[in-house]
Amino acid sequence: MRHYIAVFALLAAVYCEEVFNGDQVLRIHAESKKHIQILKELERDVDFGLDFWTNVVSTELPVDIRVPHARLYAIKNFLKENNIPFTVMINNVKELLDREREEMVHNAEMERKTKSFNFAAYHDLDTIYNFMDTLVANHSNLISKVNIGSTYENRHMYVLKFSTGGEKKPAIWIDAGVHAREWISHATAVWLADRIATDFKENRTPVPSILSQMDIYLMIVANPDGYVFTHRSLSEFYRFWRKSRSATSNPKCHGVDLNRNWDAEFGGPGASDDPCAEDYRGPSAQSEIEVKNIANFITDHGNFKSFMTLHSYKQLLMYPYGYVGTDAPDRTELHDVATQASKALNSWHGTVYKVGSIFHTIEQASGASVDWAYLRGIKYSFAFELRDTGEYGFLLPADQIVSTARETWFALRYIMQYVCDHPY
Numbered sequence: 001m002r003h004y005i006a007v008f009a010l011l012a013a014v015y016c017e018e019v020f021n022g023d024q025v026l027r028i029h030a031e032s033k034k035h036i037q038i039l040k041e042l043e044r045d046v047d048f049g050l051d052f053w054t055n056v057v058s059t060e061l062p063v064d065i066r067v068p069h070a071r072l073y074a075i076k077n078f079l080k081e082n083n084i085p086f087t088v089m090i091n092n093v094k095e096l097l098d099r100e101r102e103e104m105v106h107n108a109e110m111e112r113k114t115k116s117f118n119f120a121a122y123h124d125l126d127t128i129y130n131f132m133d134t135l136v137a138n139h140s141n142l143i144s145k146v147n148i149g150s151t152y153e154n155r156h157m158y159v160l161k162f163s164t165g166g167e168k169k170p171a172i173w174i175d176a177g178v179h180a181r182e183w184i185s186h187a188t189a190v191w192l193a194d195r196i197a198t199d200f201k202e203n204r205t206p207v208p209s210i211l212s213q214m215d216i217y218l219m220i221v222a223n224p225d226g227y228v229f230t231h232r233s234l235s236e237f238y239r240f241w242r243k244s245r246s247a248t249s250n251p252k253c254h255g256v257d258l259n260r261n262w263d264a265e266f267g268g269p270g271a272s273d274d275p276c277a278e279d280y281r282g283p284s285a286q287s288e289i290e291v292k293n294i295a296n297f298i299t300d301h302g303n304f305k306s307f308m309t310l311h312s313y314k315q316l317l318m319y320p321y322g323y324v325g326t327d328a329p330d331r332t333e334l335h336d337v338a339t340q341a342s343k344a345l346n347s348w349h350g351t352v353y354k355v356g357s358i359f360h361t362i363e364q365a366s367g368a369s370v371d372w373a374y375l376r377g378i379k380y381s382f383a384f385e386l387r388d389t390g391e392y393g394f395l396l397p398a399d400q401i402v403s404t405a406r407e408t409w410f411a412l413r414y415i416m417q418y419v420c421d422h423p424y
């Protein structure tokens, strides 16, 4: 009988984990070094099954953790026992997930019926790739699609090249979707592609003038394998995937953090050597084919003047360094440009972005792409953390896509114009 109960309890636990109903995201406000230490221990222990949406850094920054329903009671108690204050940021993750999924299904049906593309919706990889083909076909005088290689799971990696002609003109790089679960970055990049194309076609400033001086390379999905994985099923395990999908030295844990795998102080503090960690840096710099493809493309091109990467969430506009706290040589100028760009962004809907170096606004991070770009002489290197500040986190409702993209465009276009006006 006792065994029977034990088996039943186990089944119930497994069942609950599969259903995922009742997962919450807690926002934790550490108030002391001791609190930070306790939270760091929680973070290191992957077996707790907690999903850290933001990392434990300092008492200045809240920590958002998605807690599986089965652990909720224990974790809340644990926090209370240790006097660590927290609030419930998302009351039921499943509700938001269900809504997101329903909207996508409904939208796909609408798009099929009306044969149109809805920018206010999230899309899977195939749909984004089809969108790119249509855009290229409709703007063939401006846009071409460059295949820069294949992923670990053998998917194509595409970059959209916006060019009015000329050989290896100075160029601007923008990527999105490095982290698979940050869906607003892909969706923003989709909107941006269309905006750049239509602004050029309709001769709207400053796009034609920017494109007369520079080419723009836009990579909408920098981590296709991860992105496909986030669409695999309703389960949180998939939807909140961050890394690549490659095999690691630990058969239980897949994937490398593509923003810790670059040849920029690789292996230094600010990344993990544990394959099960969310910020696993990989076995060696550029071990990941996705990073290698992009790095080779940028190096072979040789004339990039600006490198920008779109992430979410936190509403930040950051510049190097991430790997160290000392100022980058161009810190003053980069801070100025970022401040002006964030003002431009703010002018649209009033969305507030903070500005600073990666190290000082988020945390120490080694092997990050912006540091790599900057260390290789691409001075105007920036990383965006798009909306929101935590109300929805990675589950930003689709009705915020267009406003997010539009305000981001204000910042991007300020930076692009600045880069054109400050040749080096």
Ligand code: BHK
Residues within 6 Å of the ligand: 179, 182, 259, 311, 312, 313, 322, 358, 362, 365, 368, 369, 370, 383, 385
């Ligand atoms: C952004 C750029 C460079 C280094 C770090 C970051 C912060 C970013 C990360 O790679 O951990 C945070 C994040 O994904 C959530 O978007």
Ligand code: ZN
Residues within 6 Å of the ligand: 178, 179, 182, 311, 312
């Ligand atoms: Zn990210």
